[in-house]
Structures are given as structure tokens and as C-alpha cells.
Amino acid sequence: MDSFKKYLIDYQQIINEKLFTYVREYTDPGRLQEAMLYSIEAGGKRIRPVLLLSTMDALGAQHNRGYSVACALEMVHTYSLIHDDLPAMDDDDTRRGQATNHKAFDEATAILAGDALLTLSFQVITEDPSLTDEEKVYLVRELSKASGGTGMVAGQMEDMLSESKQISIDALKSIHVNKTGQLLSFAITAGAYLSHPAEKSLQELTKMANVLGLIFQIQDDILDITGDAGAIGKPVGSDEGNSKSTYPKILGLQGAIKEKEQYTDIALQSLKRAGVNATSLSRLIDYLSSRDR
Structure with a gap:
């Protein structure tokens, strides 16, 4: 197995195990917990x-101090997907190759499962004994900003x-800097x-973080046209069906690919200047840019 693929799988397994543990330990058994675990277990x-x-890892820090924050971030992301799929939003029937939460349960349960995952995200950070009080306040504040009314939710709106509507490329960029980019930037x-890097490295990593969401979203838009529904886990062409503005729709498919490549180059150059270009982090940027699901 490729070493980078193994790296991804190993971390995915750690995150999955910890997510299951958090949900089971911090919620009561019953229908709500079942609905929360249903979307978590979808992978x-x-x-x-x-x-x-x-x-x-790239900055040489002990990554075990980031587990609770990493899981909290994934809880926020999962809650957003549950709500995105609702009939009032994107009205999707499948997610990650299985029925969406509101189809497997019902709309009210899906809404509450999303609510519970969002609020649980802050609890797991504040109850992590490896984090200082100052770190907890900073992380909860920044995650709130990234996911709320000036971040992901604002982008969804x-x-x-x-x-x-016909919108400009700048307006589309603004949507996805918030909707997709804020949580990726928070990561x-x-x-x-949590790693306390040198100021120059921090500045360059911030620059990279600012374009990461655009790389991810443009590739998502491309896959909605060129991807395989079985690999993606949801129907292709859903953006067109929902009359959404996308990069290929505005720039054309080749224009979207070129735009993505430009942002990818910006990200990789920033990693190089930060001194972390020959790491799994740089491999992740390449993966986000070229993924097929």
C-alpha cells in the first residue's frame, strides 16, 4: 500500500474510533444517538x-493534543451535511452511498441530530484535559466563527x-470561501x-489555508460533471439540477480546471516558504486537487 494512502487510512481510523466514542459517551442511548451515529458511521x-x-505533524507537534479538536471539526462538518440534505435545503436522497439522515429517520430527527452534533463539538473541546483554558477558549471561539454567521452558515445562505441567478466569479468565490473554506482553514x-510555529511559517500556512477551500470546491464542481456517482456516493449533476452557480458553469470545464491549478500552485508555494513542503501536508494538497470522490 502507498505510504500516503496508509497515512490517510490510519488517521481516518483514529478519528472514526474517537467520534464513535464521543457520541456514545456524551449522548443518551436512543433514537437521537442512533441518528447521530448513522451519519458519523457513513464514513x-x-x-x-x-x-x-x-x-x-508537519510542524513537529504532538498530534494527540489535536484529537478532540479534530473530532469537533468533523462533528460540525457532519451536522452541516445532515442539514444541507434536508428538503428545505438541497433535498438530497443519498449521501456517502446511503440514504440521507432525514430519509433514514425523519426530518425532525435529522434536524435534532445535526443540532446535537454541533453542540457536542464544543463540549468535547472544553472537556479535553490536555488543553489549557486559554487554548479551549481560542479554539471554541475560532470554530464558532468558522462555522457560524460569518463563516460556513453565511456561505450557505x-x-x-x-x-x-447569474452571479460573477467573485461572488461565487465569496460563497465558497465561507461555505467550504472556513472549516478547511480552521483545520x-x-x-x-497548537504547534506554536515561527511567525513566518504561521503567515504562510494562513495564506495556504485561505485558498484551500477554493481548491476543494472547484474540484467538487468538476466532479459533479465528470465524476462517477458510485465513487462520489451521491448523484452527479445535482448542482445543475438545483440551479446552483458553479465554477464550470461560469468558467467552463477547462477554465475551472485552470483556476484550480492556479490555487493549488499558490498553496504549494506557501507550504514551501513555510518549510513544510516535503510532508504529508503537501501530499494532502495534491490529493484535494486531484481526488476522484
Whole structure:
């Protein structure tokens, strides 16, 4: 097995085990817990927590101090997917190759399962004995900003308002810097914060983090056209069906690919200047840019 693939699988397994443990320990058995675990157990690439832990690895920090934060980040991401799939939002029937939460349970249960995962994310950070009080306050504050009304949720609102409209590439970029980019950026900045890097390295990692969401989203848009539904775990062409603005729709497929490659180059150059270019973190950037699911 390729060493990088093994690296991803090993971290995904660690995150999965800890996610299951957190949900089982911090929630009461019953329908709500079942719905939470249903979406957690659906799997996923765990890109956000792996990015956080890879940042700590690249900077020579002890990554075990990032486990609770990495899991909290994935809980926020999973909650957002549960709510995204609802009939009032994207109205999707499948996610990660299985029925969406509201199809497997019901809309009310899905909403509450998402709510519970969001609030649990902050609990697991604040109850982590390996973090100082100062670190807990910083991480909860930054995760709140990244996921809330000036971050992911704001981007989701912009995305909804832009449906069936012709918008500019700058407006599309603004949507995805918030909707997709904020949580990905948090993964990098939180991992760096817990690692205490030199100021120059921190600045360059922040630059890289700022374009990471765009790389991820443009590739998502490309896969919605060129991808395989079986590999992706949801139907292709759903963006067009929902009248969403996408990079290929505005720039054309080749234009979108070129845009993604430019952002990827910016990210890799920043990693090089930060002195962490020959690490699993740089391999992750290549993976995000070229993934097929």
C-alpha cells in the first residue's frame, strides 16, 4: 500500500474510533444517538480532521493534543451535511452511498441530530484535559466563527440566495470561501496554533489555508460533471439540477480546471516558504486537487 494512502487510512481510523466514542459517551442511548451515529458511521474522507493533524505533524507537534479538536471539526462538518440534505435545503436522497439522515429517520430527527452534533463539538473541546483554558477558549471561539454567521452558515445562505441567478466569479468565490473554506482553514490554523510555529511559517500556512477551500470546491464542481456517482456516493449533476452557480458553469470545464491549478500552485508555494513542503501536508494538497470522490 502507498505510504500516503496508509497515512490517510490510519488517521481516518483514529478519528472514526474517537467520534464513535464521543457520541456514545456524551449522548443518551436512543433514537437521537442512533441518528447521530448513522451519519458519523457513513464514513467520509475525514479531510478536515486529517488536515489539522497533518499540520501538527508537519510542524513537529504532538498530534494527540489535536484529537478532540479534530473530532469537533468533523462533528460540525457532519451536522452541516445532515442539514444541507434536508428538503428545505438541497433535498438530497443519498449521501456517502446511503440514504440521507432525514430519509433514514425523519426530518425532525435529522434536524435534532445535526443540532446535537454541533453542540457536542464544543463540549468535547472544553472537556479535553490536555488543553489549557486559554487554548479551549481560542479554539471554541475560532470554530464558532468558522462555522457560524460569518463563516460556513453565511456561505450557505449566500449559496441559497444565488440559486437560479447569474452571479460573477467573485461572488461565487465569496460563497465558497465561507461555505467550504472556513472549516478547511480552521483545520490548518487550529493545527498551527497548537504547534506554536515561527511567525513566518504561521503567515504562510494562513495564506495556504485561505485558498484551500477554493481548491476543494472547484474540484467538487468538476466532479459533479465528470465524476462517477458510485465513487462520489451521491448523484452527479445535482448542482445543475438545483440551479446552483458553479465554477464550470461560469468558467467552463477547462477554465475551472485552470483556476484550480492556479490555487493549488499558490498553496504549494506557501507550504514551501513555510518549510513544510516535503510532508504529508503537501501530499494532502495534491490529493484535494486531484481526488476522484
